[in-house]
Amino acid sequence: MSAPEVFNLGQTPITSHAFNADRSRVAVSLNSNDVTIFDRQRNDWTPTETLSEHDKLITSIDWAPNSNRIVTSAQDRNAYVWQQTPDPQTGHMIWKPTLVLLRINRAATFVKWSPNEDKFAVASGARAIAICSFDPEGDWWVSRLLKKPIRSTILSVDWHPNNVLLAAGGADMKARVFSAYIKDVDKRPVPTVWGEKLPFNTLCGDYTSPSGGWVHSVGFSPSGDVLAFAAHDSSITVVYPGSQAIYHIRMTTLPLVTLTWTSEEAIVAAGHDCQPFVFSGNEGGWQLIGTLDDANANKASGRSGFGGPASPVGRLQSSAFNTFRNADSRGSSNSNATESELFTVHQNTITNIRPYDGVPGAVSRISSSGVDGKLVVWDVSAVSPISVGGLAGKVGGMSLR
């Protein structure tokens, strides 16, 4: 059990973050058109390079660990693959962008390298997912579009370990599994629980959450035999296609927007409640077992404020609420008291969770980033149980300082 490492990268939201293989560098976008690369120096991160090519907001970044290439997607409907090459004049290593021919007419929303790093998938608002592979003759990245039966913007994708299947979740309230088989790149995949014959654009599965809602995040388990997704109805769903078992966990908190598998039987997910929740289960059933954000530890580390009895009303008890209540019941309108702090490490929505340490199936640490400009590394074994009624209470217990 170790305390989370917290880094403040800026006062602006972190749109996306991606580490390199040895975790010495991280590429982030601070809600802008540029990617900033930070280098780790002891316990601090210093910005060293800026990748500028996009002319609208960057939506997603992914860093391929083995080939050391970065792929970025943005609202300008483009994606770039960045590769380190020596500058012909100075000899310094610089990041050189290669344009990807996406052929989409709406924003690119999400990007992810395939496990073999020979393909990547770009989700978009054009009701399509571009599966991109390198064409050595043209010396560029070309794409094939997954279109049917997508009805709206795709918000997230995840690759199956076999490099062929792709899960996608979107604003049409569906999580789907597609085949993204590219003849020139992939060998014939061995049959999986998702299907045997897998030509491009085969739909292998189609799932919804209990009350619908945008599917914010999808993820294959390390084996690829299980699919999990988080939707805007504050639920997380785990699907076993083999036995057709489907488990919905309805949260009492605000919706989760990002998730990652840490082992075949554990998922960490986070979102608008500003803390990473840990789920555990197997083919027999799934449940929420706790949070990585231990409220008591946070208070001990010198956080301001008081715990107070857990209020299950959750975020209703927000700073705005307190301000109005104070104004109403005590007649106080102290403007200095409006600055508030959450009892969680992250002070705003967590938008991104990624594995940080370990191998797929045995992830020991994860990293998270969010709207508060913080990058946090968590030990996934440091799970604190959630007491009954205290789940929403932790966020609910806001303090004035």
Next chain:
Amino acid sequence: MDVSFRKIDIDQYEEDVLLDNELYEADPRDPTQVLNDTKQKGAAVHSSLSKGDIQGALELVLSDAPYGPNVEEAKNLNLQTLVTILNSTKATEIPGVVKSLSQDSQDTLMKYLYKGMGLPGWGDVSGSVLLGWHEKLTEVAGTGCIVRAMTDRRVV
């Protein structure tokens, strides 16, 4: 600020419009059957209420609640039935009743509370009744329940 642009139908020139009914599964029953079912439920609810079984009455009215287009009459009827239950429950009993409801029923109840609050003049429900139930339900089911009531396209 002029916000009239928000009312412009931007989909009118789009050939491939995403329709509401593609976003949720339609009720398999046809509208007349839904209305009949709702009427029958209403009668069953009244008999439960006369026995003082509030939780049973609530579970009944919240199961298979009418949703979707073309069932306005059934929707209103079900709301009326529900309001009878809400009004006849003592404030001290609410927490216990809410706790014992299934998650599905809790989510549906939240939808009806918001529907009630959305009616002009709040229908014939007093505001304090709806807000009282809303407070207790939120304490049990959390903000997640409110999010589900807002997210679900199967509008009651």
